[in-house]
Amino acid sequence: MSKSMTKSQIEDHLARETGVPKKSVKDVMAKMAELAYSEAKNQFTLPGLGKLVLVDRPARTGRNPRTGEEIQIPAKKAVKFRLSKACKDEVLKRASE
Numbered sequence: 001m002s003k004s005m006t007k008s009q010i011e012d013h014l015a016r017e018t019g020v021p022k023k024s025v026k027d028v029m030a031k032m033a034e035l036a037y038s039e040a041k042n043q044f045t046l047p048g049l050g051k052l053v054l055v056d057r058p059a060r061t062g063r064n065p066r067t068g069e070e071i072q073i074p075a076k077k078a079v080k081f082r083l084s085k086a087c088k089d090e091v092l093k094r095a096s097e
Helices: 007-018 020-040 086-093
Strands: 044-046 050-056 061-062 070-073 077-081
Touching: 007 020, 020 044, 020 050, 077 086
Parallel strands: none
Antiparallel strands: 044 050, 050 077, 061 070
């Protein structure tokens, strides 16, 4: 498998493909991330990729794997990214080629 692209490589690729200066691409990516962080509580959607959502995880009973002792895990909020069906289908199609 090849390595994943770095942030700089993604910026370079987008700048080349769109003809927009790399600095502008970098600014847009930073603003997009900032917007996603602030709007996650309202389900931030990236069209064609998926959505960033904030979910409530209920309290539950778990086990300490070392001792087997039961422990209480408190309720908490968690961040999840849910892929869109279009994204899943396209990635799987390209992976099988």
